[in-house]
Amino acid sequence: GRRGAPTHRRRWLALGVLLAVTGLVIAGIGAAMVRSSVILAGLVLGELGLVFATPTLVGLLARLGRFLPLAPRIAVRDASRNRSSTAPAISAVMAAVAGSVALGAFLASDDVRADQQYRPLLPRQTVLVTADDPDATGPPDRAAVTAAARDHLGAGSVAPLVAAGCRTNFDACVVSAVAPPDQVCPWRPYESISEADEQRARADRRCQWPAEDHLDGYVQVAVDDGAALPMLTGATPAEVTAATAVLRAGGAVVTDPRYLVDGRVHLRVEDDKRETGEATTTTVPGYAVRSHLRPSWLLISPAAADRLDLAVRQTGWVVEAAEPPGQRQRDRFVDALEYLGPVGAQFELGHGFTGTEPLLLLLAGVSAVVTVGAAGIATGLAAAEGRADLSTLASVGAGPGVRKLLSLCQAGVIAVLGSLLGIVAGLGSAMIILTFTNRRLAEGWPVEPPYPLLVPWLTLGVLVVVPLVAMAGAALLTRSRLPVERRLD
Structure with a gap:
């Protein structure tokens, strides 16, 4: 007597893909034009596109259930049946993870750039x-x-x-x-000069140095x-x-x-x-x-x-x-x-400490709280919705560990899918933002070194562990005893 999974609405998937691709193109154009407002509009559209496509992605994931064991099969099919609660939870996880990854990538890049720019005052010894x-x-x-x-x-x-x-x-x-005059730039770094002089300075061989290397x-x-x-x-x-x-x-x-x-x-x-x-x-x-x-x-x-x-x-x-x-x-x-x-x-202490690691861990911690919370709420709703399935499992002899394994898989669907989408969206956003920043630096004077395009491995390492924590927490907090209900027809 269970209701079946809702039909896939291809128009939502088409709309989501269209918005995601359009947002990516607009953000890329904004990075090329060095327009921050255009980049922001593109990133917002891309994020909305992923949100619109999430319900259909959940439905497509449910089709893989026929190849999975019992507990994950029920988990992905329940997620598909309850998309009205599953999709918002996945979208919340995706947004939190994407923001943490994007900001983490920028901070990691800034840290490496600062280390490359650092010039010691004395030899280390x-x-x-x-x-x-x-x-x-x-x-x-x-x-x-x-x-x-x-x-x-x-x-x-x-x-x-x-x-x-x-x-x-x-x-x-x-x-x-x-x-000697042939080594000295006619303009001093960071002094107010006209745009025409900036262009001359960028073309002048004597001015092609970082600010700290100008002969002042x-x-x-x-x-x-x-x-x-x-x-x-x-x-x-x-x-x-x-x-x-x-x-x-x-x-x-x-x-x-x-x-x-x-x-x-x-x-x-x-x-x-x-x-x-x-x-x-x-x-x-x-x-x-x-x-x-x-x-x-x-x-x-x-x-x-x-x-x-x-x-x-x-x-x-x-x-x-x-x-x-x-x-x-x-x-x-x-x-x-x-x-x-x-x-x-x-x-001479070098450039060993920058203070970004605690901030990266804080960002990952915020994403972890959102991920665990969203997975826990959606898992609780799925457990309440699937109580009849648990009774059926008990009546046909399922062991007590099945319920824990089922909760683990239900939390995993939300945490893993949301984290994967968030990591992809966050890395894409970070690459666009860093490209925009580097183009802006290239058009300015004095010459500033570009930001390297890096992957924030510290943040990603934490975010990879978070879904495992959410799954383990769901399993530990779930009662292993399966309910047996008496039905009166």
Whole structure:
């Protein structure tokens, strides 16, 4: 006496497919046109198309029941008979999963992009120990710094860190290397320029650099005779030998080869307190050490500092650890320096922590709550609707585990199908959004690296487990005893 499954309405399937394809095309056009509103309209249409097609997909899934064992066969046929409750539950799961996957893919891509853009300030094994107020206290005691570095960092090399400044007012000086005009972009990054100038900048060879690599005159400056050079720049032994010879000859070393012209470096000193506003300049022998550090380093020899009439002051020590120090080593080293007074230690920690993993797990958790809730509600409705089937199963000798297995399969139909549709929709949305973002970056200036197209494996890993949790929960919370009802005709 059970009612049969409703007939498949092909017009709903046709409408759903049409909306999904149309939405995909519109979103693709929006990404090509760099129009966010067009992309949003396309994604909404595509999602609606999947919602409209869900009931028919459930009906098509029920046709596979003839090839399945008893419990999953009843589950897929019940889902088909009760599409009015099953389809909304699947659509809810799909929407939650799609949003989590799309946002998770964007965050994962942004994390990888930030890691690719990261430029360290120091080599990983280098530690700077500086006094907070070198004017009053001078540099930290070398013997104490060396002992602490040897005990906690396994350090073997310690060199003085010497700064340069004006004789009248030490901190009023700006010491920099001057790049040749054919290497300098006429426009400064992130300044307001016209659209025509942006187009010229994108076409200018001198401007084809990320913002942090534009030659804006800011460099890290130290006075050195070659002792601190390998630790500050991470140069190879061959580079250290050549660069040390240049420093001892009264020259300067840079870590950006664009500052080097015909083997010489042009140096400039600007004094903020000087009333005339004129800068002191000189040209000295130079050497370029190729380094990925940012900001770049400018190491000038003591002789070059004298030619520029600069005062020199030791502010601390450069320490080379045996290996990149871990958190425990860093803490112990800092604790060992506490008795020296106001002393700071600078480490290069890299770009290891970004904070996106907790957010990805939170997004997956929200989807998990929606998935489990929707599967639980729909499974409960299906159990109430199929009570007569359970009685029939009991009367023909079905075992107690059949009811649990049936609930497991009913929850699985909703959770698995909704999650699969959501993952497909989410990945498609993420690819469109990232393509749109990359095209917008390509049309802007200064040059920005594109977002890589990545799959959020962390989010997907959680979402793959969630349907299994929903199925296991449905089985555990279902009574194994099958009902036996007396029927009076």
